[in-house]
Amino acid sequence: MDWINSSDSHVLEPADLYTNALGDKYPDACPRYLDSYQGVSGTFYFMGYEYIRLDNVGGGADPERAAFREDRLRASEDPQARLKCLDKDGVWGEVLNATWTLYTLRAPNDDLARDCCSVFNDWLTEHCSAEPRRLYGTGMVHLADVDWAVKELERAAKKGVRSILINIDARPSWPQYHDPSYDRFWAAAQDHDLPITLYIIAGNVKDLFTFHGAERGRIPGETIKLFSEASWVLSNDFIFGGIFDRFPKLKVVCSEHEVSWLPHWLYRNRQLCDELGQAANVIPPKRPVDDYQDQIFHCMIDDTAWEVCIGHANLKNIAWGSDFPHARCTYPRSQQVVQDLFGNHDPALMADLSYYNIANFFNMALPETREVGAA
Amino acid sequence: MDNQLIISSDSHMIEPEDLFEKALGDKYGDLTPRYVDEHLGQKGKHYFTGLEYIRVDEIVEGDDATEESRQLQQELLAASNDPAVRLKCIDKDGVWAEIINSTWMLYSMRVRNDDLARDCCRIYNSWVAEYCTHAPNRLFPTAMVHMENVAWACEELERVVKLGHKSVLVNCDTRPEWSYYRDPVYDPFWARAEEMNVPITLHIITGNVRDPFTLFGEERRNTARDGLNICSEALPVLLNEFIMGEIMDRFPKLKLVLSEYEVSWLPYFMFRGKQMIEAFGPALSLPKIKGSIEDYMGRVYHGFIDDTWVDHAIEAVDHRTLMWGSDFPHARCTYPTSQQIVHDTLAKLGEAKMADLSYFNCANLYGIELPPSRAMAAE
Numbered sequence: 169m170d171w172i173n174s175s176d177s178h179v180l181e182p183a184d185l186y187t188n189a190l191g192d193k194y195p196d197a198c199p200r201y202l203d204s205y206q207g208v209s210g211t212f213y214f215m216g217y218e219y220i221r222l223d224n225v226g227g228g229a230d231p232e233r234a235a236f237r238e239d240r241l242r243a244s245e246d247p248q249a250r251l252k253c254l255d256k257d258g259v260w261g262e263v264l265n266a267t268w269t270l271y272t273l274r275a276p277n278d279d280l281a282r283d284c285c286s287v288f289n290d291w292l293t294e295h296c297s298a299e300p301r302r303l304y305g306t307g308m309v310h311l312a313d314v315d316w317a318v319k320e321l322e323r324a325a326k327k328g329v330r331s332i333l334i335n336i337d338a339r340p341s342w343p344q345y346h347d348p349s350y351d352r353f354w355a356a357a358q359d360h361d362l363p364i365t366l367y368i369i370a371g372n373v374k375d376l377f378t379f380h381g382a383e384r385g386r387i388p389g390e391t392i393k394l395f396s397e398a399s400w401v402l403s404n405d406f407i408f409g410g411i412f413d414r415f416p417k418l419k420v421v422c423s424e425h426e427v428s429w430l431p432h433w434l435y436r437n438r439q440l441c442d443e444l445g446q447a448a449n450v451i452p453p454k455r456p457v458d459d460y461q462d463q464i465f466h467c468m469i470d471d472t473a474w475e476v477c478i479g480h481a482n483l484k485n486i487a488w489g490s491d492f493p494h495a496r497c498t499y500p501r502s503q504q505v506v507q508d509l510f511g512n513h514d515p516a517l518m519a520d521l522s523y524y525n526i527a528n529f530f531n532m533a534l535p536e537t538r539e540v541g542a543a
Numbered sequence: 544m545d546n547q548l549i550i551s552s553d554s555h556m557i558e559p560e561d562l563f564e565k566a567l568g569d570k571y572g573d574l575t576p577r578y579v580d581e582h583l584g585q586k587g588k589h590y591f592t593g594l595e596y597i598r599v600d601e602i603v604e605g606d607d608a609t610e611e612s613r614q615l616q617q618e619l620l621a622a623s624n625d626p627a628v629r630l631k632c633i634d635k636d637g638v639w640a641e642i643i644n645s646t647w648m649l650y651s652m653r654v655r656n657d658d659l660a661r662d663c664c665r666i667y668n669s670w671v672a673e674y675c676t677h678a679p680n681r682l683f684p685t686a687m688v689h690m691e692n693v694a695w696a697c698e699e700l701e702r703v704v705k706l707g708h709k710s711v712l713v714n715c716d717t718r719p720e721w722s723y724y725r726d727p728v729y730d731p732f733w734a735r736a737e738e739m740n741v742p743i744t745l746h747i748i749t750g751n752v753r754d755p756f757t758l759f760g761e762e763r764r765n766t767a768r769d770g771l772n773i774c775s776e777a778l779p780v781l782l783n784e785f786i787m788g789e790i791m792d793r794f795p796k797l798k799l800v801l802s803e804y805e806v807s808w809l810p811y812f813m814f815r816g817k818q819m820i821e822a823f824g825p826a827l828s829l830p831k832i833k834g835s836i837e838d839y840m841g842r843v844y845h846g847f848i849d850d851t852w853v854d855h856a857i858e859a860v861d862h863r864t865l866m867w868g869s870d871f872p873h874a875r876c877t878y879p880t881s882q883q884i885v886h887d888t889l890a891k892l893g894e895a896k897m898a899d900l901s902y903f904n905c906a907n908l909y910g911i912e913l914p915p916s917r918a919m920a921a922e
Contacts, residue, residue: 224827346764376823385725387827388819389783395815396775404768428814431852432807436774439875440767447601447874448755450766472817473810476855495826 170519170538171260172506175526176423176467176489177497179295180244181268181288189287194280199272206380215271216280218378224495236500240493247298254302258503258540259490260523261302261532263467264292265333265423267494269308270369271378273335281310285320293327301533304330306365311335312342314349318356330530331363331421336371337401345401346409354415363419363465363529366398373397398422399433402464407437412463413454419529421465424491428473430466431480434458461485465529470498470505483517487526546637546882547898547917552905553746553802553846553868554641556671556684557603557623558648566666571659576651583759590647593654593663595757602646602756604876619872626677633681636881637919638869639902640681640911642846643671644712644746644802646873648687650757652714652749660689664699672706680912683709685744690714691721696732700741709909710742710800716750716780724780725788733794742798742844742908745777752776775808777801782816786839787824792832798908802846806856806865813840813859840864844908849877849884853900854891862896866905882919 186199197216205212211222243250254262269288275281285308296303307329309317321332338344357364369375373394376387406412406420437457440450453460461482467489468474477486488506491497498505510518519538527534563576574593582589582596590597600606605616622629633641648667654660664687675682686703688696688711700711722728736743748754752773755766785791785799816836824831840860846868847853856865867885870876877884889897898917906913 344765376827384827384829385723385788386783387823387829388787389779391819391823392775392779392782392812392815396771400768400771403771404765408767409764426811426814428811429808431855432805432811433771435805435807435851436771437767440770444770444875445766448766448770449601449763450755471814473814473859476807476810476852476858480852496822 169258169503169540170523171535171540172258172488172502172522173526173532174259174262174490174492174502175421175465175487175529176265176469177262177492178244178265178267178494179292180241180493181266181291182245185291186284186287190283193283194277197275197277197280199268199284208380213268215268216275216277216284218271218274218374219380220271220377221380224377240497240499243493247295247303251299251302253492253499255540257490257492257498257500259492260535261304261527262492263304263306263330263489263526263530264296265306265365265367266292266308270333270367271375273308273310273370274372278310278312281312282316282320284308285310286323289320289324289327289329293324293329296328300328304530304532306331306333308333311338311350311353314353317353321353321356321360321362325360325362329362331365332357333365333367333370333423336366336368336397338405339372344409345405346411350411351414354411354418358415358418361417363421365421365423366401366425367423368394368397368425371397371401395425396429398425399429403433403437403440406463407453407457407460408440408450410453412460416463419463419465421467421529423467423489424469425466426471426474427466427468427481427486428471428476431476434461434480467526469496470509472509474509484520484525485529486521487529488522489526546919547902548637548639548914548919549867549881549885549901550905550911551633551638551641551869551871551881552800552844552866552908553848554643554871555646555873556643556674557620557646557872558667558670559624562670563663563666567662570662571656574654574656574659576647576654576663585759590650592647592650592757593656593659595650595653595753596759597647597650597754597756602874604872604874604878619878622872626674626682630678630681632871632878634920636869636871636878638871638881639914639917640683640906641871642683642685642709642868642905642909643675644685644744645671645687649712649746649748650754652687652689653751657689657691661692661695661699663687664689665702668699668703668706668708672703672708675707679707683909683911685709686711688713690717690724690729690732693729693732697735700732700735700739704739704741708741710744711736712744712746712749712802714749715745715747715777718751723788724784725790729790730793733790733797737794737797740796740798742800744800744802745780745804746802747773747776747804750776750780774804777804778808778812781843782812782819785843786816786836787819787829787832789830789832791839791842792834796842798842798844800844800846800908802868803848803870804845805850806845806847807850807852809840809845809856810859813837816840844904848875849888851888853888857892857896862892863899863904863907865900866908867901 307324
């Protein structure tokens with residue numbers, strides 16, 4: 169068995185992380201666990217804005233997934249428990265994103281969102297320091313105030329985060345990301361060689377797990393929008409809005425959006441540069457659309473249609489991730505999932521997608537040999 | 544290249560300049576859709592839809608840049624007023640038949656005055672039906688039906704079928720203040736469409752997302768965002784309302800046409816649809832539906848124009864649900880090089896599939912009577 173690397177894993181923030189750190193500063197708004205919501209008993213997490221029922225996120229009634237729930241919960245509290253899970257799953261290194269703080273980026277109280285980012289970044293870097301060769305933390309930065317965002321990026325970089333996750337889209341009340349008021353932030357990310365992560369949930373579209381009662385009928389449609397949110401921002405702000413032109417070494421990671429949307433998205437972007445864009449008097453970006461693909465990295469989990477990317481997308485910029493320890497995560501059968509996804513292709517391509525691409529992108533420290541247990 | 548007749552599943556009519564003013568008189572005053580000579584201080588022919596403004600030269604192929612381009616635009620505008628001119632154009636382009644959607648009426652589905660929207664639908668439906676009677680075996684109109692009032696929508700559906708319409712185009716999404724399409728309040732409409740074997744068309748522009756051509760000045764900076772949005776607006780509606788909202792379970796013979804959304808998104812949509820039905824749905828205790836994503840998508844047809852990766856789509860869905868269209872006479876239309884574009888786009892699929900996607904699939908869906916031979920007449 170060969171090691172694989174996960175480009176997209178998570179921590180579940182400890183139950184008392186924010187209440188301990190923030191005390192009474194935001195009495196009712198502080199993110200925390202609750203025993204019921206809207207009269208329904210159960211464990212809920214309040215993110216400072218919305219509520220999530222934990223058993224939905226943890227795998228619901230699926231007995232196979234429920235059996236490993238304890239493993240997954242322990243792994244988030246204790247890095248040693250996490251490493252045991254990784255070993256069992258044949259995963260060498262992981263890029264670790266937040267869970268609850270993704271939702272807190274949607275909290276209307278900007279001070280709360282900023283404080284939670286700082287608390288999270290401190291806690292995460294401490295968590296990852298237990299095994300820095302294998303755990304690569306993604307810091308969180310709320311972009312309502314660019315001065316603060318630049319300072320927090322620099323602080324988090326010093327603490328050792330390997331990428332920075334921002335609100336996936338600017339709020340309607342903010343300038344859009346192509347506005348030059350954000351340029352200092354993109355410049356700082358470029359200077360520190362910190363990729364910017366665009367993650368589902370952290371934008372303006374409501375996540376499927378936050379729907380309750382009758383509004384659950386909207387989940388399928390809203391989820392399609394949720395998974396499209398990054399594509400709008402990549403096109404409108406980073407490519408056509410000129411961010412990539414102004415910061416040609418800036419890198420963006422598009423995480424948990426899967427990848428089989430890429431050929432259609434590229435076609436639509438090219439169309440905006442060609443006849444349709446000309447008809448609409450669109451100002452084209454400085455370079456051909458395909459050139460910008462080298463600045464965008466994509467994480468996929470179990471996209472069964474990923475092969476449509478062959479011949480269209482830069483396959484060196486795509487990497488598998490486990491989504492550990494979330495409900496749809498591939499643990500403890502990640503090796504099998506990777507085999508099922510990529511096994512009928514050239515072994516070198518499979519190795520790239522499941523191991524080398526993300527290692528190269530984040531400059532991961534790899535073991536001397538890929539064989540699990542060889543060391 | 545051996546040219547063969549083709550059929551356009553998605554062509555358009557440019558409604559005559561005075562169509563709505565003439566029919567409505569002063570009933571809606573300044574709200575009446577009409578041509579105007581300037582907008583926001585910008586001179587030039589614009590169309591006021593009853594809500595938004597559009598520069599005509601951005602919508603209709605051709606412009607004032609060269610004499611040739613100016614003549615092309617005049618020819619295309621004339622084709623909408625005179626069916627004989629239109630038939631000459633499609634003969635020249637090797638197009639045997641066309642499914643004809645509106646242009647300005649697509650935008651007028653977004654007006655805030657529902658009475659105005661309904662009146663415009665009726666006027667348009669009557670006018671386009673009359674236009675198409677000049678070549679009833681080649682020109683097939685799609686009626687416009689505003690869905691705010693379901694009883695009215697049912698009446699109009701009955702009326703337009705009698706007028707000869709082959710399909711009805713509804714708002715591609717419900718307005719925020721309406722019930723969602725899955726609500727049983729709409730069921731009489733889906734039921735009647737199913738009984739009469741009339742496909743329901745969802746076309747870009749008619750929903751809640753603003754078309755980039757209606758943006759002016761600084762707003763144009765958001766063309767990429769709005770363009771991507773408008774070109775995917777029907778996808779959540781398809782999954783949420785028609786599939787998981789159980790409309791297609793309640794009406795198992797109802798057919799849908801997604802027009803001008805292209806098709807290379809289909810592999811991704813099939814993956815997400817399956818994930819929602821088989822994984823997220825049970826985890827979130829969503830209502831269980833009867834079929835698989837493949838079952839439902841067998842009744843969803845797709846109009847595409849020049850999608851370079853149709854080959855990916857036919858790996859994801861039944862190729863008999865995919866239909867080429869020219870978008871005639873819009874700015875990105877394939878006229879007068881439709882034969883070449885069909886060849887460039889579809890030849891890689893092999894002759895049989897190319898014939899299906901460019902001719903037979905559309906004919907089969909709409910029951911179009913075909914000429915004895917597909918060979919193009921010599922010029």
